[in-house]
Amino acid sequence: MSAMDLISPAWILLVILALVLYGLAVRIVPQQSAYVAERLGRYHGTLTAGLNFIIPFIDRITYRHTLKEQAIDIPEQICITKDNVQVGVDGVLFLRVVDAQKASYGIGSYLFAITQLAQTTLRSEIGKIMLDRTFEERSTINALVVTELDKATEAWGVKVLRYEIKNITPPKDVLGAMEKQMRAEREKRAVILTSEGERDAKINRAEGDKQQVIKQSEGSKLQQVNVAQGQAAAIREVADATAHAIRQVAAAITERGGLEAINLRVAEQWVAQFGHVAKETNTLILPANLGDMASLVAAAMTTIKAAAPKDRSGATGPT
Numbered sequence: 125m126s127a128m129d130l131i132s133p134a135w136i137l138l139v140i141l142a143l144v145l146y147g148l149a150v151r152i153v154p155q156q157s158a159y160v161a162e163r164l165g166r167y168h169g170t171l172t173a174g175l176n177f178i179i180p181f182i183d184r185i186t187y188r189h190t191l192k193e194q195a196i197d198i199p200e201q202i203c204i205t206k207d208n209v210q211v212g213v214d215g216v217l218f219l220r221v222v223d224a225q226k227a228s229y230g231i232g233s234y235l236f237a238i239t240q241l242a243q244t245t246l247r248s249e250i251g252k253i254m255l256d257r258t259f260e261e262r263s264t265i266n267a268l269v270v271t272e273l274d275k276a277t278e279a280w281g282v283k284v285l286r287y288e289i290k291n292i293t294p295p296k297d298v299l300g301a302m303e304k305q306m307r308a309e310r311e312k313r314a315v316i317l318t319s320e321g322e323r324d325a326k327i328n329r330a331e332g333d334k335q336q337v338i339k340q341s342e343g344s345k346l347q348q349v350n351v352a353q354g355q356a357a358a359i360r361e362v363a364d365a366t367a368h369a370i371r372q373v374a375a376a377i378t379e380r381g382g383l384e385a386i387n388l389r390v391a392e393q394w395v396a397q398f399g400h401v402a403k404e405t406n407t408l409i410l411p412a413n414l415g416d417m418a419s420l421v422a423a424a425m426t427t428i429k430a431a432a433p434k435d436r437s438g439a440t441g442p443t
Contacts, residue, residue: 151176160189186228205254216287
């Protein structure tokens with residue numbers, strides 16, 4: 125009997141049937157994926173990544189889910205702000221399936237449901253704020269949408285990670301008005317900055333003039349103080365010199381011939397001053413009592429005659 129005789133058609137059929145059953149029983153699940161298996165129409169289990177076995181014709185794979193983070197585009201929709209302005213808003217939503225069983229049996233299509241819920245929630249949040257704030261409060265709106273969606277999708281086995289507004293498109297007339305408003309605001313800021321600059325410049329100039337006046341007054345004060353101190357010092361010097369001269373004259377008078385010398389000096393000065401006045405004017409000035417003048421000259425001559433021998437002899441008066 126040959127080898128070909130030993131391999132009967134029945135064995136070939138059994139091998140083929142075994143291979144088919146093996147292929148139906150083995151399920152290889154990719155990484156970051158989850159397959160939901162049902163047994164006789166009921167949920168049996170979730171197949172995770174790797175090699176898994178099921179019973180052919182009894183178990184079957186009904187749902188296949190990816191556990192990766194998914195980005196869903198939220199179509200543009202018309203929202204009405206609190207000040208009754210229509211704006212077109214679109215966005216993108218990021219989510220991930222965390223429970224394959226809930227995602228399979230909790231809702232028919234979680235992607236469609238989340239998209240609709242994101243649009244309704246966004247309309248609700250936009251309607252609570254003014255148009256100007258919609259551009260400023262994007263992050264706040266995004267956080268509120270994520271919070272509301274996360275509450276609803278918890279029962280669906282889906283975790284909403286974040287929501288981002290892509291575009292906010294107001295009507296053309298409103299956009300033109302906003303541009304005019306921004307232009308006016310910029311011009312206003314420019315005028316304010318110019319006026320503030322001019323004000324600061326005037327203040328600085330006034331402060332500079334004030335400091336200049338103060339410095340000049342302080343300089344003038346110091347100058348006057350120095351001049352006054354100099355004059356006072358000069359007066360003190362003159363007074364000291366005059367006092368010293370008077371003391372010397374007083375001492376000279378007490379000496380021998382001192383009184384006669386004083387009389388002679390007075391007579392000389394009187395005659396000199398009288399002659400000086402006569403030279404400077406055409407008018408002849410005479411004393412009211414000519415006898416006084418003669419007596420003064422006579423006294424001066426007597427003093428000179430009396431003092432001349434004494435000076436020649438070198439005698440000194442008594443001390």
